[in-house]
Amino acid sequence: MASRDVITARQERLGTELRKLRERAGLTLRGAAQTLGISESRLSSTEAGRVGVSAERVRRLAGEYACDDAALVEALAAMASERGRGWWEAYRGLLPHGFLDLAELELRAAYLKSFENVRIPGLLQTEEQVRATYASPVSTLGEEQIEARVAFRLRRQTVLEEAEYEVVIHEAALRVRLADRKAAQRQLLHILEQSERPQVGLRVVPFDVDGFTLIGTPVLLAGGAVPQLDTALLDSPHAGTIIDAEAQLDVYRRVIHSVESAALGVVGSRDFIHRLMRHI
Template identity: 50%
Template structure:
């Protein structure tokens, strides 16, 4: 069945993974199509996420491609079927598609790991801090666009409070703690909120002080989203031109190493809380 509307992040990822398996097996899309009794054009649409595929056909393709990783195969099979509406679907006409995909990615992740240098991690931002940050956007956003983004960000934060709890680790450079967005009171409230969130059982926040050496500086926020199996992990890079979703094995390995290096430069969780208290007191 053809996908109605643009494919979602999940649909695109399922198709991309099936294409990877086929290419590793050295088979053409025509050969892959023959194994499940469809035309090559249909196979191309499946691999582009523009046509649905059943769990049984996913398993048949995996067998034809000599994929014996049962965990991966079942994880892919679980990504099939008719997609239920997520809360983020109501924003598809209001926000860029890639931004909506961020919420879909976070909702499906088994764990999230974030590294930021000059911005606050979105999932632990207060409403007023988020609003102040969006007011600084270039080009400037209209008031209603700011409010759409604020409400969207707040709803994304539900992943840290639902069941089962999503593990969340944020590595925050000291620069982000000093970068002003709004009034000093907004910043103090934001730092207090960071401290409170860091005390939750599923949340760790580590601060990297200015004086730490060997810090692998990265100007863009990095989010590493763990999938049901490691092969379905995704890296999200947030930049001025939008969101980039990366899933190549080499890219995943690189950003795991970057986040490992960042965390190795950070203070412990307890010392990070003390550090944030001091910064808040000095505002």
């Protein structure tokens, strides 16, 4: 199989997980390649995501590595079976690759959880909010780039048609006005409308919550088919940073748990936003 010209974050993750299985088995790259009857360079390329791997090969690798976690093996086999070009591929070469990786990871996630403390989550922004984000006075983007980013972010939001999404927003983010008062009210109304979806859970952390330390980094947790395949995404207007190291994942899981514990309930959060709309 020919080497890929472009390696997506998800393809790289599959290779990384296969490497982890080999290392847990105590096998070197050379030793594993000899056992499998393939070249060392081919196995190295597979673990780097430079070449594809079939579901059957994933299962064989897991067997050779004595991995008895059937759920993990099948989740990796499912990743290997993913084919076809997602809608985001139309933007390759036009937008930074981090944008595309973010869209694919969101679409493939078993569930999504996020926390935002300084801005409205990208998946809940109105078009005018998205446009104001990219067309700020300090922006150096040209008109074509702005339009591409706006269209891309709005297309990302279609994931909410099916995905389970739990989001916690700090009051600070709800009060930020990127445009005028009316635009801010329309944004809050849009959030309320999206929260009516049965698979969307919206909660708010007000300023007056006692003992809440405002966490500096907004985070999106994309749940994997098994916990080992969870991914944390540090979303931003310009790109996304992908975190999949287990120690760091545990940090962001705790972040999500902490803010969920501090937030109002779903009903209380909706009431809070209704009140805020009248006074913003």
